[in-house]
Amino acid sequence: MLMEVKKSLKLMSYYFKFNISSAMEYRVSFLIQSIGMIINNSAFIFFWWILFNNVNTIGGYGFKDVMMLWALSSTSFGMCFVVFGNINQITRMILNGxxxxxxxxxxxxxxxxxxxxxxxxxxxxxxxxIILFFFIKGINIKIFLLFLLFCITGAIMFSSVLITIHSLSFYTGNTEGLAQLVTEFLISFSIYPEGIFKGGIKYILYTIIPAGFMVYIPAKVFNDFNISRIFAVLAAALIWMCIAYMMFYKGLKKYESGNLILNKL
Structure with a gap:
């Protein structure tokens, strides 16, 4: 088991280096897209700043608390698609063999x-x-390492949920629309204060859509350090990773050979 994990990490490292090299071949395009996304996201800071100039708290969260949610969700989302950039192609690859x-x-x-x-x-x-995190917390290596840990677990959960949804294509056909919907739900629920969600929705945020473990619990840790909360986040990431693997490999047993030439005939 440990050997398989090492092999997977080595493969991920290889792809990561290769993908960076490929992206760097078009440096101008890379910089334009990256900087453009930073500017686009920064516009929301202005929106929240205006809002909190008129109210003290929203759902028990202040301005910096909301910005921490954005820092965690943005970095987790980014890490997911930087490392696992082909994740949204799973359904298409299954259907097209x-x-x-x-x-x-x-x-x-x-x-x-x-x-x-x-x-x-x-x-x-x-x-x-990452920039937003330093804006909120300043330069503190220990806190930043904890932030990176939570972003990694967040990226794992985000990708695991998407893998699980896409793996349903083995059983039900095209689930790209559902995967897009879940992606929007994950992002939307992760950037708003937890206190505005009530009843059954709050339960969903810690189960079907694990926004609670991705951003809400980590954000609480920065305000009130609690080791049990860190272990809860790690456990949730591990559980979601196992669910994703199970769904994909069980579904893979139903996969039929994708000989495109024979299929066209």
């Missing part, structure tokens, strides 16, 4: 698939979140 190439290689098929591409604009999301 394009998994064969990956299945024939002596590597973990799932890691091989999702890491084979990076989304350039996601670098802007990642940098935006």
């Amino acid at each position: 394009e998994l064969d190439t990956y299945l024939l290689q002596p590597k973990d098929p799932l890691i091989n698939i999702i890491c084979s591409k990076t989304i350039v604009s996601a670098w802007g999301d990642t940098l935006y979140g």
Whole structure:
């Protein structure tokens, strides 16, 4: 098991370096997309700043608390698509029978698939979140390392949820629309104060849509350090990762060979 984890991490490292090299071949495009995303996201700071000039708190959150939610969600989202840039292509590859190439290689098929591409604009999301964190907390290495840990767990949960949804394509057909909807839900629920959500919605935020473990609990840790909360976040990330792997590989048993020539005939 440990050997398989090492192999997967090595493969991820290889793809990460390759994807960076590919992106750097078009430096101007890379910078434009990244900076453009940072500017686009920064516009929301102005919106929240105006809002909090008229009210003291929203759902128990102040201005810096909301900005921490944005920092965590933006960096987690960015990391997900920087490292796992091909994740939204899973459904298309299943339906078009394009998994064969990956299945024939002596590597973990799932890691091989999702890491084979990076989304350039996601670098802007990642940098935006990191810059925003330093704006809120200043330069503190220990706190920043904790922030990175939460962003990594957030990226794992974000990607795991998407893998789980896309894996439903093995059973139900095209789930791209559902995956897009879930992505929007994850982002939307992660950038607003937890206190504005009541009843059943709050329950959903800690189960079906794990925004609670992605941003709400981590944000609380920065205000009131609690080791049990950190372990809860780590456990949630591990559980979602296991769910994603289980859904993908169980679904893979239903996958039919994607010989496109034969299918057209």
